[in-house]
Amino acid sequence: MTGAVLVVLALAAREDLLRQRIPNSLNAAALALGVSMTSLSGGWNGFLDSIGGAFVGGAALIPFYLLRGMGAGDVKLMAASGAFLGPTGALLAAAAALVAGLILALLLVFWRLVEPHPRFETTPPAAGTTVARTDVIASVRKQRFPYAVAIGTGVVAILWWQGSLGGLFAALGID
16 A cells, blocks of 8 residues: 555656646545555455545645645645545644645745846845845745645655555565
8 A cells, every 4th residue: 555655646746846736637546546445455444544534634734725825636635645544644644744845845945045036147136135035935935836745755754654664665675
């Protein structure tokens, strides 16, 4: 199951980086795969865990969607990931994804502060200029953020913390 969720996350991150969208078909297939695999391995309890994980994963990110902080595809991806993780894993992964998203957003702002600004042909005005920082932060706020990367980071962090990546590493021959 770990390999399946990692493939889904990689595909979602790729689509989000290239197209700023996570296709509904990918999210729906991932949800169906998560519920099916968990149900096959855990029976009725696995099914209930999977549905609960999908609900918790999606519900954890709904407020950010409603505040226009992320897209619906991100919420659906977290729900699909929750189907693989169960309710507790989904909640922990959503929290880790929010932390990862914050870190990635801060890195983006800092990167934009040091790169040449398009309005100033070569470099920004003197360091410490308030106008340049304000312009950069305003431009970053309007930019679409590939949140699938943060979700993937959060899910992988929880899989690692739970020890679920060990079997995958062993199967790949990685010590």
